[in-house]
Amino acid sequence: MWTLVMYVGQVLKDLLKLPRPLSPPVVKLERRVDAEYGLPSTHAMAATAIAFTVLYSAPARIQFEFEVGLVMAVTFSSLVCLSRIYTGMHSVLDVICGVFISSTILLFTYPYWDTIDHYQLTSALSPAFGIGVPLLLSYTYPALDHYSTTRGDTTTILGAWAGCCVGYWFNVQTGETFEPKDPLPVPLPAVTASGLALGTTRFVLGVLALVGTRQLMKSASLRVLYWFYEVQKSDVNARRRKEIEVPYKFVTYTSVGLVNSILVNRAFMCMGLL
Template identity: 25%
Template sequence: MEGGISFWQALSLSAIVGWVGASASFDLTRRFRALTQPWVTRRVVADTPSILRLQRCHHRYLDNMFSVLSCVVSVPFYTGFLPLLFWSGHSKLARQMTLLMAFCDYTGNSVKDVISAPRPSCPPVRRVTATKDEKENATEYGLPSSHALNTVCLSGYLLHYILTNSPQNDTVAVVAGFSLVFLLVILIGIGRIYLGMHSLIDVAAGIVFGLVILAFWLAVHDYVDNFIISGQNVTSFWASLSFLLCFAYPTPEFRTPSFEYHTAFNGVAFGIVSGIQQTYLHFHHEGVPHIFTPELTFPVFIARVLVGIPTILIVKFCSKAIAKWLLPVMCNTLGIPIVSSCYIPALKVSDNGKNKSEFKQAGYLQKVVSFLPQKAYDVDTGIRFLQYAGLAWSVVDLVPSLFSHLNL
């Protein structure tokens, strides 16, 4: 049931607006970077001999092992794994891990771009990038290690969820669970250094940030879940939050893919929240069948995957196509100057001056958005957000509806 905006919602959004204003007025990002970047850079340089000593024992089996481990805890892996978790009946775990992943991604990438500290220099360090995703990761800033941060948070939360929902938790099971998580975190940390992707300070910072974020999430996750399921103004509040977080994101010293990753997962979080809020009682309540039960056998789950994966890919393609057409029209109508990094050739940054002159003829509706700074905005951000929001919405709303009609 929708009602007036609550005090905590108004306070949250006002705090972000206040931070954006204060950051812009006092140039807080640049000031903080001036304090932290030199020290972190010196630590990265000082860690180089340690990295080289570790890399002396390199072997192709170690290259393959650590590359595979990095892929298993990477953002693309979770992006592919989380839909399967939703469709297997574990909706609460899936939505919590999705939101935690978005939170980790935003926080970690924000810190990266605020500090703008380099990765270990290559050469002399040998850098192993076995996948396209790893090559893109290598173009980001270094501290903190996103792989270490995400591993601590997501494996830690998964362990918490399993121990909390298991009927019997003996000491051996608890110790074994913590030991596995600890071993995974250590292997990921060593692997990021061995692959030449991070220095020791990057990994240590990733683990520390991960522990802080995990502790915070364990304190608030039930409140967040209750809000998504039965709160007021859920969709409108999350849309406002997503919009403001784009402006609150810090500007790095040089452009990196970090903001693009954040935008994608920001869209995923919005799509999941809006879809769950609308369909919780139909497809995502606690009584839905779980995999490996008579109500949801493994063959039926495979059928769900065969139906679901093509469907969400089609929705992702259509969402992107619609956004590429709709957003420029809306911005043109409102008089918002835009450019495009890659999606719309006619709005490439090289045509910046031409685009601005065209948008100055937009008409009286430009007054509606006159509070915005007079600069050209990258429309690709909105396109990417809507593309992944549509994909996530289809995972929790459209695809379960298809399952229901097909008796899957």
């Protein structure tokens, strides 16, 4: 759902081409995305999609008070939305439209979540679909008359989804899905010092594995692409070229998704951290 709403939001930005709030009167606290358009707010879309997808998916897996989860989802998504206004990156209209679009996507896709999940994990065509569709979407992303980070960011998201999609399919085919041994839904575990230490260790090792994968694959893919297109390493703008930006980001983050979904959990098993 994160990938879907982000792709829709990024494409809408570059099709509608509505500017971000003017500065002044707004004081912008972020400058990296000045070249991007404003409507809709993809942060608002992502926060809404993530919070409420988890809220509506979790009861089948974890026992918790739905009302408490609803308060947490509303709080999280609201804080993200308000932060985009506070930092001067979006107007109130941008945020409202983002929440509305994301909510609409959730509403219309919710009845099919289980079907999509089953197809992704069991179909023999899932790997081809999982790699081919996001790669096609990355290359056919709407072109602008100036460079913007939206194409690269969208390719990053699509690549991460592609890697995870194939990785989770591979886990099911090999019979290792890392599911709880107890029947679902399982009760929430008690918060203990040992549990926190175990979770922190997994988090730190996981981050190191993913960051290391990112750096390795980014360096290797750029080296190959620079050689293939006969680009000098000193050319600082070469990474902005579509024929370089799309494949290097897609390969890099597909690899990150694969490591996240396949190798990291298996490493945790070998280390006794699961």
